[in-house]
Amino acid sequence: MSALNEDEFENILSIQNKCTRLNLNENIYGTFAEIGAGQETVRHFFRAGNPKGTIAKTLSAYDKDFSDAIYGLDPQNRYVTVERLKRMIDYEAELIEQRLSRKKYPDKLFFSYANTVATIDWAKKYKGHGWLGIKFQREPKQAYSEIILHVQFHxxxxxxxxISLGIMGVNLIYAAFYQSDDPKELIKKLYDHLSKDKIEIDSINFKGPVFKNVDNRLMSLELVKNGITEAVMFSPEGNNILPANVLYKKHILTLRGSFRPVTNLNLNMFLSARNLFLNQENVDPDKTVIIFEMTLNNLKSEGDNEINEKDFLDRADLLCASGQTVMISNFQEYYKVVEYFAQHTKKELGLVMGVDNLIDIFNERYYRHLSGGILEAFGKLFFKSLKVYLYPIKDEKTGEIITSKTLKVHPRVKELYKFFVDNGKVIDIEDYDEKSLDIHPRQVYEMILEGNHEWEKMVPGLTAKMIKEKNMFSKEKASHS
Structure with a gap:
C-alpha cells in the first residue's frame, strides 16, 4: 500500500492529496482515456507526486477517425454515448492485461478510466454532458468491477x-479504490470539492464483484434523495437508464402513484388512458414511451420522512415484472413533471390521474411560492399538447360517479377550470371499470399487512402471485433498512 501512514490521510482529502495517495500506492496502476474536454482528470495525477506510480498510459483520441480506429465505429456516428465509454474502458483494460505480465506484476490492481464528453457549445445553446467510467480491481487478478455515470454540465x-469534470474524475478513481465498500457514501464523495449546481449526475450503475450486493435501483434513489438530480429512471430489467435517452423526441404518457401495490384500479386507468392517447391523430405508437412515476413523497410512509428501501424494491419489482419503465422524481407538483418532460420533447404529453388528483391540482395553496400563483403554474402545466386523462371516482356517500363535468371546484378557480375542460385539455375516461372505483390502494396495502386475503381480488394476477411468493409488503419488512 501507500508509503504514507493511513492516518495521515484521514482528514486530508484535497484533490491533490487524493492523487498523491493513489500515486504512492505501488499496486494501483492503469490507463486514462479522455475524449472531448482535454485530459482534465489525468492532469491532476501528473501534478501530484510520483505520477509514474499510477499512470501506465494516457491518451486523448480527440479526432473522430482516430477514435473510431481505436474503439470501433459507432452505428449512429455518435461519440458521447455509454456504448462508446464501455468500449473505451473494456479496450484499455484488455490492453493493459495484454501488455503487462502478471508474472512481473502479480500484485498490481489494474484500472482503466475513461470519459467521453461534449462541453457547452460556443452559442451556449447546449449546456453539455458526458459519460465517465472506471473499470478496476480491488484484489490482484480479481474480475473487474465497474462504475459508470452520466453527468449534465450546468x-x-x-x-x-x-475543471469540474477533472475533479469528478479524480473523485471517481479515488472512490473506486478507497470508498467502494459503501456505494451510497461513494455517490456523495463524487462531489468532494464540487457543488451540485455545477455538475449533475443523472444516472449511475455499479457492476462486478465489488458491488455484487448492490441494487442499482437503490443507487438511482440515492441520487434523488441527496438532491443530486431531480429524476431518475430504470428499465423493466432493473437497470438505471438515462432519462434524456428515453424521453428524447417521444410522445410521453405518465401515471403517478404510490403503487403499493399496483391495483386493478391502476391497471384500468393505465390501459384506458393508453388507448385514448395512442388514438390521437398526431401520436405515433412506435415513438411513445409510458412512464410509471413515483415521487419521494409517494415512497414515504405517512408521518415518516424515511424511505423503506425494501418496500421501495417490492414496488419496483412489481412494476418491472409488468414491463414498465419507472421514474422516481422529486416533483411534488404536476407542472414540474411537465416542465421536465418538455426539456426533452415537443411532442404530445399525457397525464393519467383520478378526479381526486385533479382536485388537488386546483388547490391554490400549492402555488403560493410562485409569483404568478396558480395562473403561472397552469401556464406551465397545460402547455401546447398536454392532455389530462381523467379517471372518475365514486362518491362514497351518494354513490355518484364524479367526472370532469360533475366535479365541483372552489368558486375562485371555477372559470379557470371550465376554460381547460371546455378546450379539450381534460378528457374523461369513459370506458372505466366501475368495480375498480371501489378499490382504495391504501386499504389494499393494509389488508396485505393484516393477512386479509380479500386484497388478492383487487390486484392483477401476476402482482398477487409475486406478493405471495416473495412475501412482499409483510410486517416483517415494514422496518427501515
Whole structure:
C-alpha cells in the first residue's frame, strides 16, 4: 500500500492529496482515456507526486477517425454515448492485461478510466454532458468491477466545465479504490470539492464483484434523495437508464402513484388512458414511451420522512415484472413533471390521474411560492399538447360517479377550470371499470399487512402471485433498512 501512514490521510482529502495517495500506492496502476474536454482528470495525477506510480498510459483520441480506429465505429456516428465509454474502458483494460505480465506484476490492481464528453457549445445553446467510467480491481487478478455515470454540465463556460469534470474524475478513481465498500457514501464523495449546481449526475450503475450486493435501483434513489438530480429512471430489467435517452423526441404518457401495490384500479386507468392517447391523430405508437412515476413523497410512509428501501424494491419489482419503465422524481407538483418532460420533447404529453388528483391540482395553496400563483403554474402545466386523462371516482356517500363535468371546484378557480375542460385539455375516461372505483390502494396495502386475503381480488394476477411468493409488503419488512 501507500508509503504514507493511513492516518495521515484521514482528514486530508484535497484533490491533490487524493492523487498523491493513489500515486504512492505501488499496486494501483492503469490507463486514462479522455475524449472531448482535454485530459482534465489525468492532469491532476501528473501534478501530484510520483505520477509514474499510477499512470501506465494516457491518451486523448480527440479526432473522430482516430477514435473510431481505436474503439470501433459507432452505428449512429455518435461519440458521447455509454456504448462508446464501455468500449473505451473494456479496450484499455484488455490492453493493459495484454501488455503487462502478471508474472512481473502479480500484485498490481489494474484500472482503466475513461470519459467521453461534449462541453457547452460556443452559442451556449447546449449546456453539455458526458459519460465517465472506471473499470478496476480491488484484489490482484480479481474480475473487474465497474462504475459508470452520466453527468449534465450546468456551468456556462467550457473551461469551468472541464475543471469540474477533472475533479469528478479524480473523485471517481479515488472512490473506486478507497470508498467502494459503501456505494451510497461513494455517490456523495463524487462531489468532494464540487457543488451540485455545477455538475449533475443523472444516472449511475455499479457492476462486478465489488458491488455484487448492490441494487442499482437503490443507487438511482440515492441520487434523488441527496438532491443530486431531480429524476431518475430504470428499465423493466432493473437497470438505471438515462432519462434524456428515453424521453428524447417521444410522445410521453405518465401515471403517478404510490403503487403499493399496483391495483386493478391502476391497471384500468393505465390501459384506458393508453388507448385514448395512442388514438390521437398526431401520436405515433412506435415513438411513445409510458412512464410509471413515483415521487419521494409517494415512497414515504405517512408521518415518516424515511424511505423503506425494501418496500421501495417490492414496488419496483412489481412494476418491472409488468414491463414498465419507472421514474422516481422529486416533483411534488404536476407542472414540474411537465416542465421536465418538455426539456426533452415537443411532442404530445399525457397525464393519467383520478378526479381526486385533479382536485388537488386546483388547490391554490400549492402555488403560493410562485409569483404568478396558480395562473403561472397552469401556464406551465397545460402547455401546447398536454392532455389530462381523467379517471372518475365514486362518491362514497351518494354513490355518484364524479367526472370532469360533475366535479365541483372552489368558486375562485371555477372559470379557470371550465376554460381547460371546455378546450379539450381534460378528457374523461369513459370506458372505466366501475368495480375498480371501489378499490382504495391504501386499504389494499393494509389488508396485505393484516393477512386479509380479500386484497388478492383487487390486484392483477401476476402482482398477487409475486406478493405471495416473495412475501412482499409483510410486517416483517415494514422496518427501515
Amino acid at each position: 456551468e456556462n463556460n467550457a473551461s469551468q466545465q472541464q
